[in-house]
Amino acid sequence: MIMRKAAILALAAGLAAILWGLAARQMLPSGWPSLPFDASAMSLQQILIAFGMMPRGMIALVAGAALGLSGALLQAVLRNPVADPTTLGISSGAQLALVMATIFAPGLLEVGRWPVALVGAGLAAGLVIAIGARRAFAPVTMVIAGMLVGLTTSAIATAITLSRGEYLLSLVIWNGGSLVQQDWSGVLSLTAVLIVGAIGAALLARPLRVLSLGAAGASALGLNVAGVRLAVILLAVLLAGAVSAELGLIGFVGLAAPALARSMGARSMGQVLALAPLIGALILSVCDGVVLTLAGATGEMFPTGALTGLIGGPLLIWLLPRLRGSTPPGTETAEGIAPRLAHPVTFLIVFGLAGLALAGLLAWIGRVPHGWAVLDWDSFNAFLPLRLPRIVAAAAVGALLAMAGAILQRLTANPLASPEVLGVSGGAAIGYALTLFATGTPIPALQMLGTMLGGAMALALVAAYARRRDMPAERVLLAGISVSAMAAAVLSAIMATGSAQSWQVLAWLSGSSSTVGWWQAASLGGLAVLVLVLARMAARWLQILPLGPEVSLGLGLPLDRARVGLIALAGVATGAATVLVGPVSFVGLMAPHLSRRIGFARAQDHIAGSALIGAILMIAADFGARMAGFPYELPLGLFASLLGAPWLLWLMMRMRR
Amino acid sequence: MTDPLFTISGLCVDVPGRRLLDRLDLNLPRGQVVALIGHNGSGKSTLLKVLARQVQASGGQVGFLGRALTDWLPRDYSRALAFMPQTTPPAEGMTVRELVALGRYPWHGALGRFGAADHAAVAAALEECAITPLADRLVDTLSGGERQRAWLAMMVAQEAGALLLDEPISALDIAHQVEVLSLVRRMCHEQDRSAIVVLHEVNMAARFCDHVVALKAGRIAMQGTPRELMTPEALQRIYGLPMQVLLREDGGRVAVPA
Numbered sequence: 001m002i003m004r005k006a007a008i009l010a011l012a013a014g015l016a017a018i019l020w021g022l023a024a025r026q027m028l029p030s031g032w033p034s035l036p037f038d039a040s041a042m043s044l045q046q047i048l049i050a051f052g053m054m055p056r057g058m059i060a061l062v063a064g065a066a067l068g069l070s071g072a073l074l075q076a077v078l079r080n081p082v083a084d085p086t087t088l089g090i091s092s093g094a095q096l097a098l099v100m101a102t103i104f105a106p107g108l109l110e111v112g113r114w115p116v117a118l119v120g121a122g123l124a125a126g127l128v129i130a131i132g133a134r135r136a137f138a139p140v141t142m143v144i145a146g147m148l149v150g151l152t153t154s155a156i157a158t159a160i161t162l163s164r165g166e167y168l169l170s171l172v173i174w175n176g177g178s179l180v181q182q183d184w185s186g187v188l189s190l191t192a193v194l195i196v197g198a199i200g201a202a203l204l205a206r207p208l209r210v211l212s213l214g215a216a217g218a219s220a221l222g223l224n225v226a227g228v229r230l231a232v233i234l235l236a237v238l239l240a241g242a243v244s245a246e247l248g249l250i251g252f253v254g255l256a257a258p259a260l261a262r263s264m265g266a267r268s269m270g271q272v273l274a275l276a277p278l279i280g281a282l283i284l285s286v287c288d289g290v291v292l293t294l295a296g297a298t299g300e301m302f303p304t305g306a307l308t309g310l311i312g313g314p315l316l317i318w319l320l321p322r323l324r325g326s327t328p329p330g331t332e333t334a335e336g337i338a339p340r341l342a343h344p345v346t347f348l349i350v351f352g353l354a355g356l357a358l359a360g361l362l363a364w365i366g367r368v369p370h371g372w373a374v375l376d377w378d379s380f381n382a383f384l385p386l387r388l389p390r391i392v393a394a395a396a397v398g399a400l401l402a403m404a405g406a407i408l409q410r411l412t413a414n415p416l417a418s419p420e421v422l423g424v425s426g427g428a429a430i431g432y433a434l435t436l437f438a439t440g441t442p443i444p445a446l447q448m449l450g451t452m453l454g455g456a457m458a459l460a461l462v463a464a465y466a467r468r469r470d471m472p473a474e475r476v477l478l479a480g481i482s483v484s485a486m487a488a489a490v491l492s493a494i495m496a497t498g499s500a501q502s503w504q505v506l507a508w509l510s511g512s513s514s515t516v517g518w519w520q521a522a523s524l525g526g527l528a529v530l531v532l533v534l535a536r537m538a539a540r541w542l543q544i545l546p547l548g549p550e551v552s553l554g555l556g557l558p559l560d561r562a563r564v565g566l567i568a569l570a571g572v573a574t575g576a577a578t579v580l581v582g583p584v585s586f587v588g589l590m591a592p593h594l595s596r597r598i599g600f601a602r603a604q605d606h607i608a609g610s611a612l613i614g615a616i617l618m619i620a621a622d623f624g625a626r627m628a629g630f631p632y633e634l635p636l637g638l639f640a641s642l643l644g645a646p647w648l649l650w651l652m653m654r655m656r657r
Numbered sequence: 658m659t660d661p662l663f664t665i666s667g668l669c670v671d672v673p674g675r676r677l678l679d680r681l682d683l684n685l686p687r688g689q690v691v692a693l694i695g696h697n698g699s700g701k702s703t704l705l706k707v708l709a710r711q712v713q714a715s716g717g718q719v720g721f722l723g724r725a726l727t728d729w730l731p732r733d734y735s736r737a738l739a740f741m742p743q744t745t746p747p748a749e750g751m752t753v754r755e756l757v758a759l760g761r762y763p764w765h766g767a768l769g770r771f772g773a774a775d776h777a778a779v780a781a782a783l784e785e786c787a788i789t790p791l792a793d794r795l796v797d798t799l800s801g802g803e804r805q806r807a808w809l810a811m812m813v814a815q816e817a818g819a820l821l822l823d824e825p826i827s828a829l830d831i832a833h834q835v836e837v838l839s840l841v842r843r844m845c846h847e848q849d850r851s852a853i854v855v856l857h858e859v860n861m862a863a864r865f866c867d868h869v870v871a872l873k874a875g876r877i878a879m880q881g882t883p884r885e886l887m888t889p890e891a892l893q894r895i896y897g898l899p900m901q902v903l904l905r906e907d908g909g910r911v912a913v914p915a
Contacts, residue, residue, distance in 0.1 A: 340750055340752075340795065413746070537767070537768060538767065540762060540766075540767050540768075541767060543751075543755070543759065544759055544762060546746070546748075546749060547746045547748060547759075548742070548746045550711060550740070550742035551742060551745075551746065553709075553710065553711055553731075553740075554709060554711075554735065554739060554740035554741070554742070555735050555759060555760070555762045555763055555815070556731040556732040556733075556734060556735025556736070556762065556763040557731075557762065558731060596750070601750035601751070602750075602755070
């Protein structure tokens with residue numbers, strides 16, 4: 001058994017070495033450079049080898065080891081088998097910090113990317129952990145929170161990239177996690193960090209083993225729980241942030257390495273901490289070898305991080321059924337007891353009228369070059385055909401996302417469930433990008449079809465998980481998250497090509513309602529009404545499902561059909577909305593919460609309230625997107641995200657156990 | 658004895674690496690309160706979940722009211738049998754009346770009208786469990802015993818002849834334990850229902866139940882009347898611990914570790 005495992009490791013190492021050797025071989029007609037490296041005495045090819053390929057091979061090993069160790073530390077300290085720098089949003093935090101520094105304070109980068117990336121990574125990690133701490137570090141919740149923070153930071157980074165895109169191609173490539181090296185400095189600095197990390201991990205191995213008993217048990221044994229947790233997390237952030245600064249986003253190595261180490265039989269904390277860096281180094285080396293081979297064969301250079309993302313998505317899906325049921329019951333109850341309206345229907349009517357009034361008002365007023373103006377009757381009549389479709393479309397999209405969110409939150413009994421983490425948007429984004437690249441300039445109908453097909457495929461995958469009765473509903477969300485991760489990897493690979501289509505994809509990702517016509521607005525509106533009707537028909541399911549599978553089965557509810565049907569409904573709603581506003585908007589998370597906090601308690605009121613609030617939010621966001629940057633328009637989805645993200649964080653911070 | 662409620666033969670339940678129930682042969686009587694007792698991991702909760710069709714059997718047959726368990730449609734089964742899980746989930750934002758009304762789901766389904774019969778059943782259930790005064794309170798604001806009664810009322814509203822309860826008193830103080838078990842006993846004896854209750858407390862089982870089934874390591878350790886259970890020999894066989902049985906003045910028996 002041990003022999004076989006050693007053989008697997010040796011095989012992987014051999015494969016990595018051969019792939020690297022083949023790639024190096026291609027560019028080497030004149031013999032290997034001799035030590036010590038002296039650029040002046042070498043041919044150009046030899047310089048490329050000595051200062052390009054060799055450090056690249058080395059940095060793959062070192063970075064992989066650092067990520068593997070970082071993931072192993074995070075998984076140990078959070079007692080969460082799916083924790084890793086990507087799933088906890090740490091890498092995206094570093095990315096956003098670097099993008100912002102590049103645009104707003106390039107001077108900061110003179111001392112190097114390191115401090116900036118580490119601050120960003122640390123802030124993101126701190127945020128996710130603060131959210132998790134209020135929920136007893138429940139694994140699934142941590143990942144959902146991490147993914148939401150990651151999505152938010154990515155959305156903001158995308159916005160900045162979009163507004164100043166021409167200058168940021170290098171950042172885009174960096175986002176994809178490219179391992180291209182020009183000298184040995186990156187290897188040296190990462191090696192130094194890795195050594196620090198290794199020493200730290202060795203010192204912390206024993207406290208971590210005690211901590212694996214849980215916080216209460218560990219402190220009873222005299223362990224300074226907070227101190228150990230802080231030290232371990234700082235170490236993990238240092239390792240992951242350093243890799244981010246040097247190479248960019250390289251997802252899922254930190255997830256895969258400890259998982260593989262465990263599946264190869266590493267049981268104790270020490271074994272996992274020792275084996276995970278080794279396996280991480282091999283994973284990244286093999287991936288980079290594959291990228292180099294592809295580059296040699298096709299001439300197209302993909303960032304290596306895109307490839308690890310492609311591997312990471314399926315890996316996460318594979319890991320899901322093996323997760324133990326580790327969410328303590330009752331940790332996901334929202335803050336206190338929410339109020340309950342005595343006459344919800346009256347309030348629903350009030351909200352509906354308020355929405356109509358708001359839409360009318362916002363269609364009527366607007367900015368002119370010298371301030372604000374109320375349109376006179378003639379201009380109003382002239383503008384209405386232009387403005388009304390987009391207001392209708394925005395309202396419909398808001399309602400669709402809000403209903404999808406409300407359905408998912410009831411289905412999973414998890415207040416963090418939202419359409420963003422269902423994976424439909426990710427699948428739709430892949431569909432959009434593939435249609436665009438396959439056909440060049442597709443007609444809108446074809447583009448919409450491709451987008452919806454992508455969303456449907458992602459949905460089918462998630463639904464396949466939902467059918468499994470032994471699978472807790474909230475874990476189904478992780479399948480969606482895996483799809484999102486894969487989509488992110490594909491998209492970053494597309495971005496890295498820097499072609500005209502890639503900018504079109506980027507623009508679509510941030511969402512816009514400026515081109516909406518009557519046909520689109522009417523079909524979205526019709527769909528919103530249809531979803532509302534269907535959701536209200538399923539109101540009894542939605543009332544029972546939050547009580548969990550045991551009660552649902554006990555009452556004779558067809559659990560499999562209910563789950564698949566409701567996820568399909570939420571997915572169709574999300575997919576249709578995604579076509580207009582892009583993948584992220586947070587309306588699907590915000591509206592159901594507001595609806596519940598206002599006091600719409602019964603399922604049918606909750607759904608209807610969410611739909612109305614979502615519509616109102618989106619009408620307001622559309623107005624904001626039109627007016628904030630007048631005379632230019634901001635993308636609608638982006639504007640909604642920027643509004644929604646701080647609200648989301650505030651909400652997460654104040655929810656208590 | 659009349660037709661049994663459940664007929665179980667050769668029932669096995671396996672999880673990877675372990676056999677939870679091992680070739681169980683058992684008939685459970687109708688119209689009585691049956692206690693399932695045993696040490697931790699003896700398989701009593703697993704057995705209950707098999708009967709509630711929450712867990713699939715790996716082998717053997719189980720019949721309910723003369724029909725194989727697999728032949729029942731979900732809705733029909735829920736009309737005949739109600740199940741309460743060990744930890745009742747938080748019923749966020751629901752009033753007691755709404756929770757009890759959920760018990761009507763097997764009757765009206767997802768789209769059927771909530772008719773006069775449904776309203777009457779809910780009112781009767783609230784009355785029977787003595788929670789009519791609490792009907793408009795939020796479930797989350799109830800005390801432990803009240804909440805358990807609300808869940809029992811939901812099962813009553815289901816109008817099922819058989820009730821399966823998984824450790825209904827494990828989180829309650831002694832007064833509420835007695836209150837809930839008395840209610841279950843009354844529900845069975847006065848309304849001709851059957852109940853199968855997983856219990857930890859051997860004295861509670863002996864006092865409130867008509868029939869006791871004891872499991873040990875996935876097999877039957879003993880079954881019989883509470884009187885037959887309350888002997889030092891039987892208790893030692895079930896729990897692997899020397900027990901002493903004290904006689905109370907009224908003739909009741911109490912078991913304590915010797």
